[in-house]
């Protein structure tokens with residue numbers, strides 16, 4: 073590929089002119105014009121340095137749960153060299169994932185705005201314990217610019233008072249859902265650079281053996297410079313190599329759910345994420361949801377309306393009811409040409425790639441990695457590595473490009489520890505140790521200021537729909 077345009081500014085700088093999208097993504101500082109709900113008189117959050125007064129030690133989370141809770145100390149250093157924990161107050165909620173609630177906060181160590189995610193109900197049962205530990209380990213495992221990762225984990229209290237986990241990630245300004253439904257213009261350049269980054273992040277996840285299982289526009293965070301990161305790993309799991317092992321169908325928001333999942337297929341793979349990306353690609357082009365059905369059966373009907381009745385070979389793994397439903401209905405011819413009507417951006421190249429992603433049979437669907445080789449994404453790759461990435465850099469004579477534009481994970485994500493996790497208490501000990509070891513030798517440990525009025529609201533925040541996910545979800 074011939075690279076050109078070094079030094080060219082991103083086309084995306086004006087994607088969010090003036091007021092940014094989505095009030096819930098605003099920080100709560102005076103410059104934002106929004107009322108502060110969290111900054112107390114004792115706030116230490118606005119300056120770039122640690123608070124000037126004597127540092128207050130954290131009490132147990134919530135302040136009242138532990139009754140005389142001891143002050144947790146940092147774990148690694150001799151007491152004389154132990155830095156005092158810096159305190160953190162939440163500002164306001166910015167979103168809800170499949171599990172947990174996310175707030176915008178200021179890191180008191182450097183004044184940087186970051187996102188704080190509370191992972192609640194961790195130790196309710198063994199299933200939730202395993203799920204949260206998996207997500208936590210994934211967030212600490214990820215090292216990729218298009219995948220959200222943990223910047224830090226807040227210091228846990230003593231193990232007896234340890235009920236919730238708080239993870240700090242980079243704060244992003246908006247998400248792709250908000251961009252799509254906004255009146256902001258979305259040019260072909262935008263679409264190409266977004267799709268390139270989605271697939272770049274997905275290739276990395278799949279190379280680590282991880283299925284995201286909830287790829288949707290709301291889980292694709294974006295900044296005003298168009299940098300995109302895949303987030304929310306509450307439903308993610310490691311790919312199951314054994315086809316005889318059953319996996320739950322209670323995954324993926326319905327509009328983005330692959331046909332094999334809709335048809336009750338007991339075992340599926342990374343192709344389900346590629347289907348979701350195909351739906352999002354079409355949504356970026358047409359600025360409306362591609363398959364917007366009221367029920368899973370209608371969802372399947374809308375898919376077959378577009379792709380035509382699938383061949384029998386594509387129904388081999390479907391459950392009896394789904395197969396009967398498709399065979400009972402009228403034979404439908406494919407009507408893929410309607411994809412050209414999504415928008416002016418639906419060129420032959422775009423529709424060609426889209427049709428490779430929206431393939432009914434997962435065995436014949438293009439992989440995330442192969443999709444990146446499609447010519448439609450050449451310009452997105454060029455744009456990304458010319459002015460947006462961290463992997464290439466500029467010198468006076470031009471741009472020095474990385475040797476590997478779409479890197480894979482250094483190693484697969486390991487989940488072997490899960491088999492030996494047999495009780496909630498054991499899980500609690502394991503997670504506690506994981507967090508403290510993760511913090512060792514790093515920056516001044518952070519903790520929440522339990523006296524903060526905002527914190528009291530924050531600690532009451534719950535993931536409103538986490539209870540809807542059954543225990544079967546774990547598979």
Ligand SMILES: [Zn+2]
Nearest residue numbers: 457461463464
């Ligand atoms: Zn690069």
